[in-house]
Every structure is written in C-alpha cells, then in structure tokens.
Amino acid sequence: MNNAPQIGRVLGVPLRLHWSVPVLVFLFGYSLGGQTLPAWAPGHSQAAYTLGGLIGALLLLLSLLAHESAHAVTARRKGIPVHDVTLWALGGMTEMGRPPAPGAAFVVAVIGPLTSLIVGGAALGAGIGLDTGLGWKVPAAVLVWLGWTNLLLGVFNLLPAAPLDGGRVVQAAVWWRTGDRERAERAAGRSGQVLGTLLIALGLISLLRGAVGGLWLAFVGFFILIAANLERQQAALAEAVAGLRAADAMSTPVETAPDWVTVQSFIDGPTLNTRHSALPLLDFEGRPSGLLHLSQLAKIPTAQRETLRLRDAATPLSQCSTCAPVDLLEDTLRNLRLGGGVRILVIDGQRLTGIITARDVIRLAQRHRLRSGGSG
Missing domain, CATH: 3.10.580.10 (CBS-domain)
Structure with a gap:
C-alpha cells in the first residue's frame, strides 16, 4: 500500500490512491447507474442514471476518506504519529504508530465505524427527505444507496477481527484486561484468521450455488486472512525485538x-x-x-x-x-x-x-x- 502514488494531503497527512480505486468507482458507478437506480427510481433517462451512478460512486469515495480521516485526526489528538492514508478497493487504510495505551487504541479504532454510521444515517435521512419533500427521485435514490452502503460499511468494520476496526477494539480490550500489548495483538490476529476463513468458505459455497457475489465475499475473506496473518507475524516480531537497540x-x-x-x-x-x-x-x-x-x-x-x-x-x-x-x-x-x-x-x-x-x-x-x- 505504501507504494501507491501520493495524490495530495488530507489534514496534513499524505493521501495515497491505490490503482484499484478507479476500478471501485467504475464498478459501483456502473452497478448503481445500470441496475439500482432504474429499479428504485424508474421512468428517467439513462443519462440521469449514469450521472447519478457516477456521483454516487464519488460520494462513496468521499465517505471512505471521511472514515479514514477520522482515524487520522483522532490518532494525532492522542499523540500517535500518522504516516499516510491510502484509499483502495476495499475501503482505506491509515498507517500510524502504535497507540501508547489501550484507551487510545479503543478510541482511534471505534471512531472510523462511528463516522461511517453517522454519514450513513445522515445520507439516508437526506434521501428520504428529498423523496418525500421535493420528489427528486434519482438524487434521493443515490443518497439512500449511499446511506445504506455506509451503514453496512460501519457495521462490517465493527466485526471483531483484525485488520477491521472491530479487531482493534478486541485488541484494546484484551490489552486493557491483561496489560500485555503483544498478547492483545495476537488475539486480534487470530480473530481475523477465523473470520477470513469463514468468509472464504461462505463465498465459495455461495459461488457453487450459483451466486456470483460469493466470489467477492471470498476475495474479502482472503484479504482479511492474509492481513491477519501479517499482523500476527508483526506482533511476534515486535515482541522479539522489544527493548532492543x-x-x-x-x-x-x-x-x-x-x-x-x-x-x-x-x-x-x-x-x-x-x-x-x-x-x-x-x-x-x-x-x-x-x-x-x-x-x-x-x-x-x-x-x-x-x-x-x-x-x-x-x-x-x-x-x-x-x-x-x-x-x-x-x-x-x-x-x-x-x-x-x-x-x-x-x-x-x-x-x-x-x-x-x-x-x-x-x-x-x-x-x-x-x-x-x-x-x-
């Protein structure tokens, strides 16, 4: 991820854009404009659906940036150095130093999903308001889609498995209870391995039953499994070199x-x-x-x-x-x-x-x- 090109800075932190982001915008824009909007707001031109799909995909990208920016701002306020923010196909990643205490780790972890839930609720409310108050069907459908997507993103990120934010919450809780940072990191890594394996299994079963979406689920599970394995290795390495010069x-x-x-x-x-x-x-x-x-x-x-x-x-x-x-x-x-x-x-x-x-x-x-x- 660190090899992704830097496109600017957000709140003073380098912002990187992975090559998969344009793919994300295209896929979501195509799906939203070609399928979701015609089904939710029928009777409009294809140009309106295409424009709505593109705007919806860009708004989703901005909401992902808001999620990661919340992590970065909170980390800085807790005295944690933030190296960069990278947007990619499965959301975003904020590269930062290790939290000094479990309380700081908990707050930094939970603020991202909380931001997504707030953005989701606001977008959902705005979409319903546009529909009932002004009758703007296509913009309302875009905002409703954006709202539900952010709510799903917030809930998914709260699953108790690293590298998801919920895994950071588990890590903070175990660290607070045991006083052992490395043990907490290993616990979060194990939970990520379990979740990744389950998602891969569910995705493959869905794919065998004819659901093409199972391929995406398996891909997400594979990423979580790889990232969780990496985090366990990093925790073991940190424990091995602790205190050494x-x-x-x-x-x-x-x-x-x-x-x-x-x-x-x-x-x-x-x-x-x-x-x-x-x-x-x-x-x-x-x-x-x-x-x-x-x-x-x-x-x-x-x-x-x-x-x-x-x-x-x-x-x-x-x-x-x-x-x-x-x-x-x-x-x-x-x-x-x-x-x-x-x-x-x-x-x-x-x-x-x-x-x-x-x-x-x-x-x-x-x-x-x-x-x-x-x-x-």
Whole structure:
C-alpha cells in the first residue's frame, strides 16, 4: 500500500490512491447507474442514471476518506504519529504508530465505524427527505444507496477481527484486561484468521450455488486472512525485538566500497566477489554516501561503465533506511523504507558502524522463540 502514488494531503497527512480505486468507482458507478437506480427510481433517462451512478460512486469515495480521516485526526489528538492514508478497493487504510495505551487504541479504532454510521444515517435521512419533500427521485435514490452502503460499511468494520476496526477494539480490550500489548495483538490476529476463513468458505459455497457475489465475499475473506496473518507475524516480531537497540541487531564489520571508483573498475576488482547483494558506499572522507545494489550494475550499458561512478549508480543516502546505534529496533523497522528489502545502515554521527539485514532480524526472532519455549 505504501507504494501507491501520493495524490495530495488530507489534514496534513499524505493521501495515497491505490490503482484499484478507479476500478471501485467504475464498478459501483456502473452497478448503481445500470441496475439500482432504474429499479428504485424508474421512468428517467439513462443519462440521469449514469450521472447519478457516477456521483454516487464519488460520494462513496468521499465517505471512505471521511472514515479514514477520522482515524487520522483522532490518532494525532492522542499523540500517535500518522504516516499516510491510502484509499483502495476495499475501503482505506491509515498507517500510524502504535497507540501508547489501550484507551487510545479503543478510541482511534471505534471512531472510523462511528463516522461511517453517522454519514450513513445522515445520507439516508437526506434521501428520504428529498423523496418525500421535493420528489427528486434519482438524487434521493443515490443518497439512500449511499446511506445504506455506509451503514453496512460501519457495521462490517465493527466485526471483531483484525485488520477491521472491530479487531482493534478486541485488541484494546484484551490489552486493557491483561496489560500485555503483544498478547492483545495476537488475539486480534487470530480473530481475523477465523473470520477470513469463514468468509472464504461462505463465498465459495455461495459461488457453487450459483451466486456470483460469493466470489467477492471470498476475495474479502482472503484479504482479511492474509492481513491477519501479517499482523500476527508483526506482533511476534515486535515482541522479539522489544527493548532492543539497533546496535543489538546490526552486523559488523561492514563490507563497503569506495563511491568514487568507476563501475568498470569495481567489476574488474576483487570487491565484486562479495557474498552480499548490496554494499554501502563510502566517500573520500569515509562517510556513507549510498547503497549499491549489485543487480543494478548489469543494467548499465557497457559504454557507460568506464566513466560512471558507483555513487551515480547507487541509491543515495537520503533514500536509504538509516538509524543511529541507540535507536529502538522496533521503531527503526516500523519506519523502514519499502522497495529495497530490509537493509538499514546504522550510522553514528557521520560514520557507518553496522548494517541490519533481514537475516539479522530473523536471527533475533528465532532466538526469542527458542528462549520463550517456541510459543506464539
């Protein structure tokens, strides 16, 4: 989701739009304008239905944005950092830090569905008012559809299973009762796995009985199952690295390469025989300047290799994941830049002191699992 393009900011938070959103608008607009509106408000032109369907789909998109914005605003008021908001085919996702207390987690979780229920009730009331008061059948039908859709969205999101908001409520309740955040996250993840499996089963049964809508239900269940599995893994990882600093996980010494040599000199030299797929680069002063991915070198035309410097072929330091040795490992992993795998340069002042890779993190998780008796 973090790879979705940013289209602007909402309340100061980056707003991202997944490629599936235009598909969502088209499908809902087509269904609303081609089937629902003609059935609910017969006797109007196809142009009116098409326009009504498009407006209804866009209003639904705005209501999804209101849902996620409510999460973001409440999280900020509770002192929780909000990284971005992403809209996609199944609604939206607000990427934020971990709540400091179960009470904050509960409020942030419940505000989204509450917003959807309020929007749904308001749209439903406005639609009924337009129909009875002014007789505007098509606009009234659009608002009634929008109202029922938001009410359904609010109720669905309250189901007690991660990653739905109801799963966050379960997590907050277990956390408050036990005082164990990681146990609460695992409980929410398990509930998501159960719900996802049930939805997949119900969807497949419906599909076998001839209901095409069962395919969508199974797809939603599959997404919930995958997301719940991911959340359980993240909870286990957070427990494994709790309290650890970056210096506790980093590998040393670090194999590096000078950033001023040409690509051809590097290829002809002994450093190419490294067992690593990426190497940090150092400048003349010994300061880190970037990260060289060896796979990128093969894409450089032969004619350019004699003059192109390694620093010009590498990912610059400003785009690399970095941290200080004293930084908490949990925070460092949460702020990891996507797209380059788990490679975090540990920098003390202006000196490279170590590197954290996926192998280092896996080793810590395995060590914690052994010490805890393999439970989880």
